[in-house]
Amino acid sequence: MAPADLPAVMAIAAVVHPGYPEDEAVFAERLRLAPQGCYVLGGEGCALRGYLVSHPWPAGIVPALNSLLGEIPEGVSNWYIHDLALLPAGRGSGAAGTIVAAIADQATERGYRSLALVAVNDSTGFWQRQGFREAHDPALDRKLSSYDDAARYMRRELND
Secondary structure (H helix, E strand, O other), rough: OHHHHHHHHHHHHHHHHOOOOOOOOHHHHHHHHOOOHHHEEEHHHEEEEEEEEEEOOOOOOOOOOOOOOOOOOOOOOEEEEEEEEHHHHHHOOHHHHHHHHHHHHHHHHHHEEEEEEEEEEEEHHHHHHHEEOOOOHHHHHHHHHHHOOOEEEEEOOOOO
16 A cells, blocks of 8 residues: 555545544554555456555554554554455455455564454454454453444464
């Protein structure tokens, strides 16, 4: 992903996650803080069909929806998937599973011990197929409520 991709990323987010609006500044900051974790997913004719935004972040801590991070804390061992969005035309292509596998490999190679995310839009089944499990923590309930009542914090341990 590059800064020039942000308008297309925002357009995809508006289609895929209309109930979870975030400012472009949120995506721009994540791209600036962790460019190695931000990808666009192309399709036929080079039109973007999706994106993935991810970055290092402490396990068990969820950034509130539409919030800036400020910085990535030092010494974290968890890689956080902030957002994965794929337009309906790109679904069923295997692109989502492929990019999740690539992020897991990248995180493992860099020494991270786990992946985490907040599952929304009834996506827990997809994430379970990617090796994630729900990790209920009452301390996270307030942050998860900034998404909605169905949001679930999920983690995947990475092999050394």
